[in-house]
Amino acid sequence: MNLARPISGFTAEQLIEQLAHVRDQLRALIDCLPDDGWLGLRAEHLNPPLWEIGHIVWFQERWCLRQKPDGTCAPSLLPGADELYNSSTVPHDSRWTLPLLAPAALDDYAASVFAAIERRLRSDFTDELAYFAELCLLHELMHIEAWWMAFQNLGYAPPFTPTLPGNLPVQPTQLAFAAGAVTLGSGPDAGFIFDNEKWRHTTALPAFDIDAHSVSEAVFAAFVDAGGYQRSAGWSQAGWAWREASRISHPLYWRKEKGIWQGRRFADWLPLDPAMPMRHVNRYEAEACAAWLGRRLPSAGEWLHATQHPDCRWGMNWEWMRDPFAPYPGFSADPYHDYSEPWFHTHGELRGGGPVTDALLKRRGFRNFYLPHRRDPFAGFRTASAIQP
Numbered sequence: 001m002n003l004a005r006p007i008s009g010f011t012a013e014q015l016i017e018q019l020a021h022v023r024d025q026l027r028a029l030i031d032c033l034p035d036d037g038w039l040g041l042r043a044e045h046l047n048p049p050l051w052e053i054g055h056i057v058w059f060q061e062r063w064c065l066r067q068k069p070d071g072t073c074a075p076s077l078l079p080g081a082d083e084l085y086n087s088s089t090v091p092h093d094s095r096w097t098l099p100l101l102a103p104a105a106l107d108d109y110a111a112s113v114f115a116a117i118e119r120r121l122r123s124d125f126t127d128e129l130a131y132f133a134e135l136c137l138l139h140e141l142m143h144i145e146a147w148w149m150a151f152q153n154l155g156y157a158p159p160f161t162p163t164l165p166g167n168l169p170v171q172p173t174q175l176a177f178a179a180g181a182v183t184l185g186s187g188p189d190a191g192f193i194f195d196n197e198k199w200r201h202t203t204a205l206p207a208f209d210i211d212a213h214s215v216s217e218a219v220f221a222a223f224v225d226a227g228g229y230q231r232s233a234g235w236s237q238a239g240w241a242w243r244e245a246s247r248i249s250h251p252l253y254w255r256k257e258k259g260i261w262q263g264r265r266f267a268d269w270l271p272l273d274p275a276m277p278m279r280h281v282n283r284y285e286a287e288a289c290a291a292w293l294g295r296r297l298p299s300a301g302e303w304l305h306a307t308q309h310p311d312c313r314w315g316m317n318w319e320w321m322r323d324p325f326a327p328y329p330g331f332s333a334d335p336y337h338d339y340s341e342p343w344f345h346t347h348g349e350l351r352g353g354g355p356v357t358d359a360l361l362k363r364r365g366f367r368n369f370y371l372p373h374r375r376d377p378f379a380g381f382r383t384a385s386a387i388q389p
C-alpha cells in the first residue's frame with residue numbers, strides 16, 4: 001500500500017463502471033435544467049452549470065490523462081481548456097462571461113475524455129492511476145451534491161425526490177461519555193482518503209454528553225418562535241453581525257402561512273415535518289439555537305466518539321462542528337493542492353453527510369467544510385455539553 005496515495009482497491013472495470021454511473025447521475029440533473037438554466041443565477045454560492053460540467057470533465061482529463069510522473073502537466077485535448085475550466089485560476093465572477101463550450105461541443109469533449117480514461121484504465125492500470133480515477137469520481141460526486149443544493153436553492157424540480165429520513169423523537173435524547181481519548185484522522189487502511197484526514201492521531205477528550213441525533217425542525221421552530229433571531233444572546237459576535245447585516249428572521253426555505261411554518265422542498269412548499277432533522281442552517285444559526293438550548297455544537301472529536309455508539313444516529317444531514325476546518329499535525333497537501341489548503345481556518349467543519357450525499361462520501365472520517373454563513377448545504381447540527389467532574 002502506497003502511504004502517500006491511499007486507494008479503495010477498486011479494479012479498473014469497477015472504476016469505469018462507477019465513473020459511468022456518476023456521469024449518468026449528472027446527466028439526469030442536466031436534463032432537468034430549465035431552458036434558461038445553463039448559465040442560471042449569478043451568485044457567490046453557485047457556478048453556471050455550463051461551466052461546472054466543463055470543469056468536471058477538465059478535472060478528469062487533468063488528473064487521469066495529463067498528469068506526468070514528474071508532476072508536470074501535458075496539454076489538453078481542448079486548446080485553451082485551462083483558461084476556461086481550472087477552478088484554481090479562473091475567478092469565480094468571470095465564469096458567466098467566459099467563451100464556454102456550447103452544450104453539444106461539451107458533450108464531445110466529455111465523450112473523448114471518458115473514452116481515453118477508459119482505454120488508459122484498461123491498458124495502463126497502476127495504483128497512481130487508480131488514485132486519480134477515484135479522486136475524479138469523488139470530485140464529480142461532490143459537484144453533483146452542489147447541483148442538488150442549487151436545485152433546492154433555485155426551486156427547480158429534481159429528477160427524483162431524494163429520501164429525506166426523519167422520525168426524530170420530539171424530546172432530544174442524549175448520550176453521556178466519560179473522559180477518555182479519541183482518535184482523529186484516518187489511516188491508509190481507510191480506503192481513499194483526502195489530505196485533510198492525514199493522519200490518524202489520538203487526543204484527550206473530557207467527559208461530555210451529546211444528542212443521539214440531529215436537532216429537529218420542531219426544536220428549531222421553537223427557537224425561532226421564541227425570538228431566537230431577534231436577540232443577540234447566544235449568537236457569536238460574527239454570527240450576530242451576519243444576522244444584523246442580512247436582516248434574516250427565520251431559516252432559509254421557510255415561510256409562515258396563516259401562522260403555520262412551511263418549508264420548501266425543491267419546487268414545493270410543504271408543512272414542516274416536526275420529526276425531520278433541521279437542514280439548511282448555517283453555523284451561526286446552529287450555534288445560536290444550541291446556546292438557546294443551554295448547550296453548544298460538538299467538537300469533531302466528540303462527534304466521532306459518539307457516532308460509534310449503537311444508539312447514535314447520523315447521516316441524515318451534514319452536521320456543523322464547533323471546530324474551524326484546520327490541518328492535522330504534519331499536514332502536507334496531496335497533488336490536487338487546492339482541495340483543502342486554501343480553505344483552512346476560514347471554513348467550518350461538517351461531518352456525516354445528508355440526503356443527497358453519495359455513500360462513498362458518507363464516512364465518519366470524511367471532513368466536509370463550508371464558509372460559516374452558507375445556508376444552502378443540506379446541513380444541520382446536534383448539541384453537546386461538557387460534564388463537570
Ligand SMILES: [Fe+2]
Nearest residue numbers: 055059087139
Ligand atoms: Fe471542482
